Amino acid sequence: MGKTLAEKIWDDHVVRSADGEPDLLYIDLHLIHEVTSPQAFDGLRLSGRPVRRPDLTLATEDHNIPTTDLDKPIADLVSRTQVETLRRNAEEFGVRLHPMGDIDQGIVHVVGPQLGLTQPGMTIVCGDSHTSTHGAFGSIAFGIGTSEVEHVLATQSLSQAKPKMMAVEVVGDLPEGSTAKDLILALITQETTGGGQGYIVEYRGDAIRKLSMEARMTICNMSIEWGAKAGLIAPDDTTFDYLQGRPHAPQGEAWDEAVAYWRSLGTDDDAVFDKVVTIDASTITPFVTWGTNPGQGVALSGDVPDPASFEDPNERVAAERALEYMGLTAGTPMRDIAVDTVFIGSCTNGRIEDLRVAASLFEGHKVAEGTRVLVVPGSVRVRLQAEQEGLDVVFKDAGAEWRGAGCSMCLGMNPDQLTPGERSASTSNRNFEGRQGKGGRTHLVSPEVAVATGVLGHLASPADLQQLSKAGA
């Protein structure tokens, strides 16, 4: 019997396998950041252990980093201590770090692919659940806790029970105006937040093959939001074209050898998945969340659902709580929901392609009165690239704020936060209660919907913007 893509990668990384024990898996790349690593380095110090492979480890500062006043020290002393602790640990253990102010600083999941360190067929871990992003290259990539961070630092391996295999068959083509973000949000609502639990998920089908690397990263990034251990996409020419020439991509003969290996990784025709789910891309329209978990979503053209419409009692109660927290009434058209703040950025949608599409939609428009728009590049290099292309000027002319690189408003660990009751349309990945700041209300959206919402002041799609332009003309 043939093997799936994930099974091939898994089997190629088994260091040790024994009955009744999880496999010991070798880790090709360990990414670290300031939040989930301090206690792991402490553990190493206590036990007198070194970092086994500093040359397979990379650190960056992202979660705590302010996106304004970049030339000043971090004002929040506790944040500053956490960042300084990472610097001391990196120095002491010989780990490469890209700190604030460095040209390669940025969100850890933007930096890895950008440097060409994320490649097909690898095992990649990080103390961050959105490590699933790197699966877009055809690697097994997943988030781990701090105990596991210490384990990987000490042993460059991880004991892991082999997950089950799932295929997501994306049939049909995404219609014009619908995006990878809409597709993954619709899939999470279809499968619920626990639907992928226990599985490594392979996204397949023509619609996936046609996506750019950046769109594939958006899809894989949100695998964790429906509970999957990891999500991945078979490497192809799109992958290789993206990689070739990046600083850490193989060169010369090594490149040819690598590509030959990468091409062999695709799921065999006779491989069997433990589960297959199907989603029809041709039916996808702009999709947004109305509730407090990423599975509580609806088409932008729809209404806030009535909790009574949920059959499952847990879902019904969760919907009631969500509407109360979100300050929404069942039956309200989603388009009627006014938004205070728009956030464009994060490891989900903070790459150059996202900023290009956002700038192109802002062209000729102004941010609505009473609404603020934050545009936050995922890395310093994304920021510089955007500025080279003049995108920053478009954003600023439209009345949006152009910021420094970091996790920013995706999570309330740095100064970019919502205030209680403030409502956002956010291109990030989580709409949990308080995620973007205590009492904040989050609607997850694509960059396209984010821009239209920023211009119109209520949840809206690019098609609504076009109508505005026509009316104006």
Place this chain on the structure above:
Amino acid sequence: MEKFTAHTGVGAPLRRSNVDTDQIIPAVYLKRVTRTGFEDGLFSAWRNDESFVLNQDAYTNATVLVAGPDFGTGSSREHAVWALMDYGFKAVISPRFADIFRGNSGKAGLVAAQVDEDVVEQLWAYLEADPGASITVDLESRTVRAGDLEAPFHIDDYTRWRLLEGLDDVAITLSHDDDISAYEARRPAFKPATLPAR
């Protein structure tokens, strides 16, 4: 890690599903660089609500949390497990745990006991009828007991063994150092390295 065989303590009924790790401990509490003291962030938003279960006198000393399905979803923060343990919890019972949360629990020494959904319903009813009542989580026999109720729970064999023995995961792996070195010797040369930086 401390050995865990069985624990009996006050059960707290948390009638919520999809308790994500941002609810267990919001990001603002993750800035500490030490391993202790995370109890102050546990369910911090919900604890502002007087009617929240952990604000009721009967559950002040709760050590077993009984929650709805999909407990621990979202962020990989092990701080969520630490916050529960620092507060005093020894075990969490739920019909379904998020993978990363369950993994983190096993590493840190918190028992994540997975039971059928109707068992959680029965435990909630039992605890609410008699606030402050105790639950036993018996890892040896993989059962939960409360009053007349006795039900099996699921935890994987390897995690159960490590918790029963109180074993350090890193030490176990380092005993296979030769296997790791042998694997490293056969890794393809085209695999990337972060050093030297390019």
